[in-house]
Amino acid sequence: MIINHNMNAMNAQRNMSMNTVSAGKSMEKLSSGLRINRAGDDAAGLAISEKMRGQIRGLDQASRNSQDAISMIQTAEGGLNETHSILQRMRELSVQSANDTNVNVDRGAIQDEMNQLTSEIDRIANNTEFNTQKLLDGSFSGKFQIGANTNQDMDLTVGKMDTANLGLTSSITIEEGTVATGSTLKEGTYKVSNNALFDAKNNNVGRVSTNNIVYVGSTAVLSGGKDKFEDKTLINISNGGKKFEAKGHISGNASKMAPGAYSVQGKIVLKDNMIVGKVSSNNTLILDQKDKTQLIVNKDDLGISTPTVTSGMNFTINGSDVSTREAAAGSITSVNNAIETVSKERSKLGAVQNRLEHTIANLNTSAENLQASESRVRDVDMAKEMMAFSKNNILAQAAQAMLAQANSQPQGVLQLLR
Numbered sequence: 443m444i445i446n447h448n449m450n451a452m453n454a455q456r457n458m459s460m461n462t463v464s465a466g467k468s469m470e471k472l473s474s475g476l477r478i479n480r481a482g483d484d485a486a487g488l489a490i491s492e493k494m495r496g497q498i499r500g501l502d503q504a505s506r507n508s509q510d511a512i513s514m515i516q517t518a519e520g521g522l523n524e525t526h527s528i529l530q531r532m533r534e535l536s537v538q539s540a541n542d543t544n545v546n547v548d549r550g551a552i553q554d555e556m557n558q559l560t561s562e563i564d565r566i567a568n569n570t571e572f573n574t575q576k577l578l579d580g581s582f583s584g585k586f587q588i589g590a591n592t593n594q595d596m597d598l599t600v601g602k603m604d605t606a607n608l609g610l611t612s613s614i615t616i617e618e619g620t621v622a623t624g625s626t627l628k629e630g631t632y633k634v635s636n637n638a639l640f641d642a643k644n645n646n647v648g649r650v651s652t653n654n655i656v657y658v659g660s661t662a663v664l665s666g667g668k669d670k671f672e673d674k675t676l677i678n679i680s681n682g683g684k685k686f687e688a689k690g691h692i693s694g695n696a697s698k699m700a701p702g703a704y705s706v707q708g709k710i711v712l713k714d715n716m717i718v719g720k721v722s723s724n725n726t727l728i729l730d731q732k733d734k735t736q737l738i739v740n741k742d743d744l745g746i747s748t749p750t751v752t753s754g755m756n757f758t759i760n761g762s763d764v765s766t767r768e769a770a771a772g773s774i775t776s777v778n779n780a781i782e783t784v785s786k787e788r789s790k791l792g793a794v795q796n797r798l799e800h801t802i803a804n805l806n807t808s809a810e811n812l813q814a815s816e817s818r819v820r821d822v823d824m825a826k827e828m829m830a831f832s833k834n835n836i837l838a839q840a841a842q843a844m845l846a847q848a849n850s851q852p853q854g855v856l857q858l859l860r
Contacts, residue, residue, distance in 0.1 A: 444852075445852045445855055448848060448849070448851070448852055450844075450847075450848035450851065451848035451849050451851075453847055453848075454844040454845040454847075454848050455841075455843050455845050457837070457841045457844075458838055458841030458842055458844075458845055459465075461834050461835075461837040461838035461841055462834075462838045463684055464830070464834040465831060465834035465835050465838050467483075468827055468830050468831035468834055469831060471593050471827050472822070472824065472827055472828065472831060474822075475750050475821060475822060475824070476820055476821060476822055477819075477820060477821060477822040477823075477827075478491060478819070478820050478859075480724035487819050487820070490819055491816055491819045491820040493816060494812055494816040494819070495816060496590075497590050497812055498809050498812045498813055498816060499590075499597025500589075500590025500591070501589075501590045501805050501806075501808050501809040501812065502805075502809055503611075504587060504588050504589050504590055504594070504805050505802050505805040505806055506589060507586060507587050508586065508588050508798045508801050508802045508805065509802065511586040511588075511598075511794075511798055512802075513572070513801070514572040514573075514575075514577070514833075515598075515791050515794060515795045515798075516795070516834065517552045517570065517571075517577060518570065518572070518577040518578060518582075518600055518791060518794075519788055519791045519792065521566050521567075521570035521577065521578050521762050522578070522603060522784055522788045522791070523788070524566060525566055525567075525603060525784055526565055526781065526788070527562075528559050528562055528563055528566075529608075529777055529780050529781045530781070530785060531559060532556060532559050532560075532610075532762060532777045532780075533774060533777040533778065533781065535555060535556055535559075535764060536556075536762070536770050536771075536773040536774045536777055537770075537774060538552060538762055538770075539552045539553075539764035539765075539767070539770035540648050540764075540770040540771045540774065541767075542767055546765075549764060549765050549766070549770070550765070552764050553763070553764050555587070555764050556762050556763075556764055556773075560605045560610055560611070560762055563604065563605050563608070563610065564604045564605050565579065565604075565814055566580055566603075567602065567603045567604035567605075568604065576746075577600055578600060578602070578603040579602060579603075579604065579642060580600075580601060580603075580604075580607070580631045580641075580642030581641075581642040581643045582598075582599070582600045583597075583598075583599040583600075583628050583629075583630060584597075584598060585597055585598075586598060586798075588798070588805070589802050589805075594668055596794075596797075597628075598794055599629040599630055600787070600791070601629060601630060601631065601678070601783075601787050602630065602631040602642060602678070603648050603784065603787065605762075606676060606689075607631050607676065607678055607783075608779075608780035608783055608784070609760035609761075609776050609780055609783075610760065610761065610762045610763075610776060610777070610780055611760065611761060612692055612696070612697040612699075612759070612760070612761045612763075613676070613689045613690065613691065613692060613759075613760045613761070614689065614690045614691075614692050614696070614744055614757050614758065614759055614760070615685075615687060615688070615689050615690075615757060615758040615760060616666075616668045616675075616688050616689070616690045616757055616797075617667070617671075617687070617688035618685070618686070618687045618688070619665070619666070619685070619686055620664075620684060620685055620686070621663055621664045621666070621679060621683055621684055621685065621686055622661075622662060622663045622664060624661075625658070625663040625664070625683060626658050626661075627647065627648070627658060627663055627664075627679055627683060628679070628683050629679055629680055629682065629683055630678075630679060630680075631676055631677070631678050631679075632647065632648075632676070632677045632678075632679065633674070633675070633676055634650055634671050634672065634673060634674065634675040634676075634677065635673060635674070636673060637649055637650045638650070639656060639677070642842070645860065648663070650671045653665075654666040654667075654670050654671060654744075654806050655820070656671070656677070662687050664677075666688060671688060672690060673691070674690075674691035675688055675689065675690050675691065676689045677689075680786075685773075689760065690744070691820075692743060692744055692759070693742075693743050694739070694740065694742075694743035695737055695738060695739045695740070695743055696739050696744045696759075697743075697761075698737060698739075698763075699729065699737070699739060699759045700713065700759070700763065700766065700768040700769040700771070700772040700773075701759050701760055701761040701762070701763060701769065701772035701773050701775065701776040702714050702758070702759060702771075702772035702775060702776075702812055703756070703757075703775075704718075704756070704757055704758070704759060704816045705755065705756045705757075706721060706751055706752065706753055706754065706755040706756075707753060707754070708753050709721045709753075710816060711727055711728075711729065713768075713772070714771075714772070714775075714814075718730060718768075719736075719737075721751050725741050725751040725770070726738055726739065726741065726751075727739040727740075727741075727744075727751065731765060731766075732768060743784075744757070744813070757779060759772070760776050760779075761773065761776055762776060762777060813845045839841070
């Protein structure tokens with residue numbers, strides 16, 4: 443009999459230790475509900491699970507981002523809803539003033555209301571905010587992160603919705619055209635100042651060359667063929683950055699011209715296809731007024747830089763003047779165009795909102811499916827693990843009993859020493 447090395451005891455002790463460790467791991471899994479509590483439990487499974495957790499949390503946050511984006515869009519659309527109501531009232535007033543049952547005093551009262559309404563449109567455009575960001579002054583152009591990974595975003599630009607951009611102030615539309623493919627200029631309103639182009643945030647984004655081409659860096663993005671983009675010219679880019687409209691600054695008697703579409707045919711000036719005046723020998727417009735007086739408009743007042751007022755020239759005077767029947771009739775068209783512009787902007791915002799609602803539904807579904815996949819990798823099967831725990835617990839108790847038996851065997855040597 444050997445007493446220095448009790449191999450049976452060593453074997454029993456080794457098995458008891460293994461069973462105790464296994465039982466401890468089972469207890470840890472059962473108490474946490476997780477199959478993987480540390481990398482040693484399943485190294486590859488842990489890596490997969492953590493990647494899934496990153497995606498799940500990213501998708502949940504992207505869903506919240508989309509909800510915030512909808513809230514922002516609803517704020518902007520709410521402001522435009524009131525702008526629409528104001529424009530409808532302005533159109534109603536224009537139609538009222540275009541009726542000759544009104545006298546000058548009546549039209550003066552109507553004009554007072556028109557002035558207040560145009561001021562309110564500007565106030566709404568300049569003061570509508572979301573989280574301290576202006577929404578309707580043309581300065582908002584941003585991205586919404588609507589996915590869990592890089593570059594999973596969408597762009598949104600909200601146009602400038604003030605009276606100048608809606609054509610409700612005295613200005614002249616001098617140019618319309620397309621923007622070059624690949625242009626970096628986004629939707630919005632830009633202003634020319636000393637041959638430099640500034641965006642709504644007053645950032646210098648380009649320049650206007652002497653040949654009337656707008657450059658961003660060294661790339662030509664749009665060009666004017668009818669007239670020069672002079673100082674104070676507003677360039678409105680729309681249709682996803684594909685089209686532009688340039689409005690020039692007018693002054694002097696030009697600001698008294700009735701809103702409408704003008705054209706020069708020979709020496710005759712037409713407004714909405716009706717003769718309203720003539721062109722003098724020094725290229726000055728002489729427009730007939732209802733009270734038999736004449737309105738003399740110099741070429742410089744129109745902000746037109748061409749050498750002469752030539753036959754075939756077309757331009758549009760924008761505004762909301764209802765002080766005369768002719769002006770009121772022209773203002774109906776101006777307000778109609780403004781309503782159409784606001785409708786287009788609201789339609790764009792509504793389309794984006796509907797898209798984001800579908801985005802949220804998709805994100806929530808993806809997060810739910812990934813959560814189920816991560817659960818299959820990380821969570822423990824309680825019933826199966828309970829079976830393993832019971833087995834390991836019984837084996838540990840059995841090994842403990844066998845260790846006691848193995849430790850008692852060497853005591854038989856004492857019988858030989860008597």
